[in-house]
Amino acid sequence: MNLSATELRFDPALPWWVIAALAALALLVAGFALWRGLRGWAWRGLAGLAAALALAGPALEIGDRAGLSDIVILLDDRSASQTLPERAAQTDAAVEALSQQIAALPDTELRRVTVGDDEDGTLLATAMTRAIAAEPEARLAGVIAVTDGNIHDPAMLPAGLPAPAHVLLTGRPQDWDRRLVIEEAPAFGLIDQDVTIRLRIEDQGAVPPGLQGRSASLRISIDGGEEQLFAVPVGVSLDLPVTLGHAGQNVVQIGFDAPGGGELTERNNTAAVSINGVRDRLRVLLVSGEPHAGERTWRNLLKSDAAVDLIHFTILRPPDKSDGVPVNELSLIAFPTRELFLQRIDDFDLIIFDRYRVRGILPPDYFTNITRYVRDGGAILVAAGPEMASVESLNLSPLGTILPARPTGRVIDQPFTPELTDEGRRHPVTAGLPGAPVAEEGDDWGRWLRMAEVLPDPGAQVAMTGAEDKPLLILQRVGEGRVAMLTSDQVWLWGRGFEGGGPQLELLRRIAHWSMKEPELEEEALLADIAGGLDVRFTRRTMQDSAGPLTITGPDGETEELALSEIGPGRFTAEWTAPGPGLYRLQDGELRRVLALGPPAPREFERTVADAGALTPLAEASGGAVLALSEGVPDLRTVAPGRSAHGRGVARDWIAITPREAATVTGLARRPLLPGWAWLGLIAALILAGWLTEGRAGRRG
Known part of the structure; x- marks a missing residue:
């Protein structure tokens, strides 16, 4: 569509102040003539003004304009909540009908924007703002959003629109839903201590009368274990205590049985909360049977770990030593055997016997209690020396029933290089130890000088071997607990760098942490x-x-x-x-x-009942409407700006867009209002008319 427009423009021959001065002089002369009673004053004033106007250079500017089509933005919500019953069909029907009606309007273009799923939910407001910003404001005739109204970025809605915005709401009047809400959940928790998850079960929409006020059956399980069932009220916040049973990720699954009655979805009836279990402090009891070069190795290892509480006792004076020194003159601390091995034994995560000899310090009942402690989930580590092959071996005590190997009574006094077995290359305690020997490349670890010969139990895992391929490191599970045995007291040679040394601290750290059931060191x-x-x-x-x-x-x-x-x-x-x-x-x-x-509960299903509350202010401010598609797809009309953009027709509701009549200039021509000779003729004629008027008046006088 082509249009023409004519406007008056000026192209002055002199500066504007000169032209204004000339016009003022003409008016002054005409006023003086009027004061003197001269009858030609009007013609003289008009002649002066005509001269000033001629110097201003008036011209007619004729422009050719091409009309621009109007633009209608159609937002098509295809988020996950739009897959609920009947919503997809309603959306398809509305988009199809509106597309056809807009296509039938003259000089009107459709911009269809599909809004899909996002990690942050339905970002319809962001999509609307971007679509509006991408189009010229002078051409925007309307915005139509087909959605359930459950958007997650209302702050991104545009502040104002030059055209009406309409919201066509999917869903049904009878829609209702019951959902699980996790109000508060910790990210970390201490093992064997309660953490609290705050939750509630709430109803939305038109709840059937038979289900109002009824309790829900809440089911809880940890790491897919046995479920616990509770009856809880609906609409009340509850504190759920949960005990974390192990380190690492603990997945708490919470859900309730579907209430029936045609709720919209069961996707929000369950939630999974991941809580990372951490130990408060690892409590370790280290008992050294006698002072030796490797004793400080264990102490330095455990003291260097800030997460370890260490209690260390070294037996310096066994009971069978008779040197005649009175007890009150000894500056030794009495070994609190009863408190440690009977009363407080369950407080420890690991007990280490470092070159310990059975010398009567611990009665058989104490060893029996240690055995019970291991079977119930505790852990012991035996680092043996020559005493393993003697009559003072721990294997000859009640503790021998849970140790993973039996000594033969032989001590091998010859240098050897520790090597990994096939099981050792798989076991996380020894797999990937730095500098592990490779047969084709020679030995990368330093040698040890002594070890005890033992025969491993059938169910034990031999991770490392020493001299004559005899077991050096043996690991075994006993009941709920764990037992590790190192058949040599020479590991300290690695720490001293003997013949190149080896990964002493890393090996001992892995053994200790495997014994304490750290998740990253589990075999399976x-x-x-x-x-x-x-x-x-x-x-x-x-x-x-x-x-x-x-x-x-x-x-x-x-x-x-x-x-x-x-x-x-x-x-x-x-x-x-x-x-x-x-x-x-x-x-x-x-x-x-x-x-x-993903999140504990999918955000798209936090609110499922259709609700246009977030979009209603924008629709009202722009003169648009919020209509339910359950009552049918409205008709589309055009109205002039300022008039109502929605109403009720004979058969159904209608919505309207406002044509903007935008145009662009395609051509421009300029022609003088009068040619120069015409201006001279006009000025001369006005002067002559004034002279003749004054002359006739003089003759009559």
């Missing part, structure tokens, strides 16, 4: 490293020759098998991308684990 473990978003790298650690496939059960109950690839002795990995956030159950043989991906 399934680790999940969440790289970002929904990408996961699984690592299966096992003492077996093969692993997998890994069975993954999703939140919807669908199962998937994932093959694992071997990357090293006892190490198998796989890369996987989850189809969506939620709680996944992992299983490989008898090993099970729970993995939580």
